[in-house]
Amino acid sequence: MSKKRFNHSYVVIFVIIAVIAIVALSLKGGNLQGAPIFMSEKMRVKNCVDTDSSNDRYVKGYAQIGIARYSDYCRGDKLYQYECKSSSKADLTARPAPCEKGCRNGACLR
Numbered sequence: 001m002s003k004k005r006f007n008h009s010y011v012v013i014f015v016i017i018a019v020i021a022i023v024a025l026s027l028k029g030g031n032l033q034g035a036p037i038f039m040s041e042k043m044r045v046k047n048c049v050d051t052d053s054s055n056d057r058y059v060k061g062y063a064q065i066g067i068a069r070y071s072d073y074c075r076g077d078k079l080y081q082y083e084c085k086s087s088s089k090a091d092l093t094a095r096p097a098p099c100e101k102g103c104r105n106g107a108c109l110r
């Protein structure tokens with residue numbers, strides 16, 4: 001009977017890709033823009049909560065449904081603000097808003 005040999009090259013390729021992904025995330029500040037952050041069960045909310053319901057472009061806020069928290073984020077000179085349309089996740093949207101003086105860390109610059 002012949003023994004099947006384990007091909008170590010797949011493991012090496014996987015490790016290299018994982019290292020590249022970790023380095024890329026750390027260079028971006030470790031935050032995937034627009035991606036939810038999952039909170040602990042103690043922080044679960046019953047309905048959709050929007051910390052910036054007035055949609056002030058100069059204040060970073062977030063919207064949370066259950067344990068999923070979605071923070072406002074910048075993409076270029078546009079701010080994407082999450083807002084609750086209802087208590088359902090399907091009604092959570094990220095509304096784009098232009099920032100005349102630029103955008104940083106989830107808020108327009110003054």
